[in-house]
Amino acid sequence: MTYLRASMRSLSWLTVFVIILLAWWVMFDMARMSGVDVWGRPVGMNMMPMESFGTLFAMWAIMMAAMMLPTMVPTMGTYDALIKSANGTRLGWVGVLLGYFAVWVGMAAALAALQLVALQAGIVDGLGAFHSLWAAGVLLLAVGAFQFSRLKATCHGVCHAPMQYFLGHWRTGFVGGLRMGAGLGVFCAVCCWGLMALGFVGGTMSLVWMGLATLFMVLEKLPQIGEYVIRPMGAALIVAGLAVIGLAAVG
Known part of the structure; x- marks a missing residue:
């Protein structure tokens, strides 16, 4: 039984990492097929903009996985510890992961719809980047200011210390895991919406933006340093927003 549990644990984690690697590979391939470089800039004459909801939703959903x-x-490591010390189960672990990702799939649908509306209104181009430096600067300022907000601190507190959330909302089994995962997903979506929205500044097909945003969100959730990176990032975004608005004003 112990060997079986260890094997299931290893298989579960391996599956997650394989999904992450596949998602990044698919995003790289989509960027190549769309005719953009890693910065999201068009290269050559074969650019293929994404202009339908279905295509945009697929892109955002894969992006969420990546x-x-x-x-x-x-967070999943925290639940893993509860399998040993409490009555958590491997099915509950899977439920937490699926519940969390379901929230982000919903976020993907919302962002795809937003991008489609912005595209039809001429606010963004076919690769999801703002036409206007003013719009880019304002979004940078808004996301930077959000990093200092009480709402950010509250949601980050849950994402940063998931053990407290699990202890306060503990449910057993797969369905219980789904409920807890969905709750965590909501907190995380509110915490990280700004970093996802920043894709509209440099283009939603920019692999550089995806990589940097992922790195920062991972750092935010690390127990040792997470709380120390939020405000410096907010300050950096505000400075960047002011710089972009300055460029817009002189241009």
């Missing part, structure tokens, strides 16, 4: 599943690793 960017948000790595940030979930500390």
Whole structure:
């Protein structure tokens, strides 16, 4: 029985990491097929903009797997500990992961719809980047200011210390895991919406933005340093927003 449990644990974690790697590979392939470089800039004459809801939703959903599943690793490690010390189960572990990701799939649908509306209104181009430096600067300022908000602190507190959430909302089994995962997903979506929205500044097909945003969100959730990176990032975003607005004003 102990060997079986260890094997299931290893298989569960391996599956998650394989999904993350596959999602990044698919995003890289989508960027290549769309005719953009790693910065999201068009290269050559074969650019293929994404202009339908179905295509945009697929892109955002895969992007969520690539960017948000790595940030979930500390939380899933916490639940893993509860399998040993409490009455957690491997099915509950899977439920937490699926419930969490379901929230981000919903976020993917919302962002795809937003991008489609913005595209039809001429606010963004076919690769999801703002036409206007003013819009880019304002979004940078808004996301930077959010890093200092009470709402950010509250939601980050849950994401940063999932053990407290699990102890306060503990449910057993797969369905219980789904409920807890969905709750964690909501907190995480509110905590990280700004970093996802920043894709509209440099283009939603920018692999550089995806990588940097993923790295920062992972750092935010690390127990040792998470609380120390939020405000410096907010300050950096505000400075960047002011710089972009300055460029817009002189241009």
